[in-house]
Amino acid sequence: MSSLALGALGLVVVPAVVLIAAAAIMRWYAHRMPSSPGARFAPVAEDAVLTDALLLQKDSRAIAAALIDLAVRRKIRLLRPDGETGKKATISAEVMPGASMTVSEIRVMEALFGQGSTTSAVRRFSRDSRALKRRVRDVLAVERRRGAEAGLYAREPRTAPVRVITVLAVLGMLAGVTTLIGTLVGGDAIAAMLVAAGLLIVLAVFFVVPRPWRVFLPAAEPLRRHLAGLHEYMDLAEKEPLRYLQSVDGALTVTEASPQAHHDGLQTFLLSERLLPYAVLFGMEESWAKNLGEYGDALRADAGFVDALGSALEVAEIIEAIGGAVALVRSLGELVDVGQGIADLAGAVGDVFDALP
Secondary structure, three states, X not given: OOHXXXXXXXXXXXXXXXXHHHHHHHHHHHHOOOOOOOOOOOOOOXXXXXXXXXXXXXXXHHHHHHHHHHHHOOOEEEEOOOOOOOOOOOXXXXXXXOOOOOHHHHHHHHHHHOOOOOOOOEEEOOOOHHHHHHHHHHHHHHHHHHHXXXXXXXXXXXXXXXXXXXXXXXXXXXXXXXXXXXXXXHOOHHHHHHHHHHHHHHHHHHHXXXXXXXXXXXXXXXXXXXXXXXXXXXXXXXXXXXXXXXXXXXXXXXXXXXXXXXXXXXXXXXXXXXXXXXXXXXXXXHHXXXXXXXXXXXXXXXXXXXXXXXXXXXXXXXXXXXXXXXXXXXXXXXXXXXXXXXXXXXXXHHHHOOOOO
């Protein structure tokens, strides 16, 4: 190997490998969860979706999960015109008569649908993308402040390691480009290929390094452990497509053609319905909604179950109608991500929500 190629290894490739390894370790550390205490079959509280989203560091999914949570708990109804399918399906929301909302839930509704959206009138998703983005960020900022005041995590995220890695990656790119020019001038093809590979590795660092992460305090530990247990259960349920029925008291039963089996099946459906917002937080929204809809179809055929099935089947059908829950999560998640442009955001949101005719 030529001296130029050895120099390329030392100046670009080796530092690039070290950088991406450090970024990967940092990403693992930033997103690690405590060990699961065993499967948990319900959230800690009914109205804790936003808090749990922040405990999971799923800020970009928090608003979508909160919206679905309101629908599942029958506080709002998601609406779309009959016969519309695909990503262009239009969706609006209607607050159910007599629904009682927490302050956080009112903030979510007013952020997405504007002032006065907690009345029973049908409201379309806001099309003012600039104001919408600001309101959604304000909602999350308030929730972050509440969590910090409750002693769940430090007020400021950990940013220094991310900045260090980013600065080193920028310096690595500059060194790589300079070295690449030198190898091309020197006519050493092997050295040039090594430098090019190193540059690609350094470029990957920008995608691997995490965003600044929360520093969780001891008060958050039991809540995060519970969420880890909830994820364990939902991961099993996703892999098994709900073939095993989880009753409310925790006993697993196999489906049988008996009244007790039907009762257990209904309880399992209602449990799974309740967990649909958490499927959004855990990134299982598409498969979870699909399985929930398929499982509900079987129960819907049984007399007496129709009223109990209502909201979750409606939510599952709407999710399928807009081309998968991923579209909803992404469109609302883009309101949180700083890097998204206003024009792109408006287009993405418009694909998911619109006014009823």
